[in-house]
Amino acid sequence: MLVLQGFLTILLSFWAVIDQQGFVITTWFPIMMALFMGLITGDMQTAMIIGGTFQLMALGVANIGGSSVPNWGLATIVGIYIATKTTHNIADAKAIALAVGVPVGMIGIQLDVLAKVINTYVAHAAQKAMNAGKFKKMNRILWIGPLVFGLSTALPTALVVCFGSTLVKSVLHFIPAWVTNGLSIAGSMLPVVGIAMLLQVMPAKKYLSMLLIGFFLSGYLNIPMMGVSIVGLAMAYYFYVTTVKTNTTTSTSSALSADEEGDDFDE
Template identity: 75%
Template sequence: MNMIQGLLTILLSFWVVLDQQGLVITTWFPIMIALFMGLIMGDMQTAMIIGGTFQLMALGVANIGGSSVPNWGLAALVGIYISLRTTHNLADAKAVALAVGVPVGMLGIQLDVVAKLLNTYVTHAAQRALNQNKFRKMNLIMWLGPVIFGLTTAIPTALVVLFGNGLVKNLLRVVPTWFTNGLSIAGSMLPVVGIAMLLQVMPAKKYLSALLVGFVLAAYLQLPMMGVSLIGLALAYYFFVTHLTTKTVAAEATTTTTTADQGDDWDE
């Protein structure tokens, strides 16, 4: 069973990157990785909690202009696998996932750079085949690009599956409790950083009233997240319809005024 779970984890890490570069049937978001890892490892609750933690870290982070960013999807995948292999206690699992996942996610920056460098050679090789009218060869070469990206995640995942479990268990035997508790506290604080980064790219000042309503509902009325989300959806729909109606009325008024001002040929 452990061998099957490890193999499925490696295949998942390879497939999701291929899909990200192509059809985008699934996504590389940590919460989606957690869904699949929960099915593979048989502990959906712990996997989703860990995935949600990494998802909050990933909010507001985007590789704009081809820049490389931490691979939080890979971090969630590796963190969930190692934590569920090491312990079944939720608090300890979160600490282990953060201790292992965050460095792996940061390593994803270098791996992404390596993949992009290698793909420049793939592009030039495909261009040479195109110039020689060897279209079949060009198509075959272009397949190497997504495969290289897939290997940048599959190889680290394979190393973790083969060697990471025993290494982490040995580390946990010597790591003091206060250190793992500190990691748990850091895991609770890092999502706040992700939300703050997300607010920087959102029109928070324009919709400050909506933010205050959400804060009051969650902090004082203890409304569950689903309830707050539904109220947010209702407000978003109201703002959208109101804005659309206002633009439509303004456009109709402009059209009517223009037609009335033009008159007809008998007025000239």
């Protein structure tokens, strides 16, 4: 079972980066990687908590224009695999996942740059074959591109799967308690930072009353998040029907009336 989990973890890291460059079915989002890692490791609760932590770290970070950013998807995969194999305590698992995943995510920047540099030569080689009319050779060369991208994440994941658990246990044995405690505190603060970043791009002032209602339902009535989400959906639907849809209908009616008046004037 351990061998199968390791193989599936490596396969997931290989597929995810190729998917991100092409089909975008699963996406590199940490929370999506956590879902699959939860199925692989059999510890969905720990996986989703770690994935949510890395997802909040990834908010506002995008590789626009081909730029390279920390690979938090890879960090999630590696962090969850090591954490679930090292401890069954969720607080300790978060600290271990951050301690292992963050450096791997930062290394992902260099690996992404390296893969893009190599694929530049791949693209030139394929173009050269195309100009020479060797289209079958061109197609064979182009297969190297996805392979390079896949290996850029599969190789570090394989190293972690093969040697990571023993290495991490040795490292954690020498890491002071204040370091792991600090990582746990930082992980607990990340949701606050993530929500604050989201509020900056949301019309919070315009819909402050709705935010307060949601906070009241969750903070004082202890309603589960699904219940709060249903209330939010109902409020959004009511706002759409009474405001957006009504204004759209009124604008359409006014436009039709203006057209009819214009036709009468022409006659």
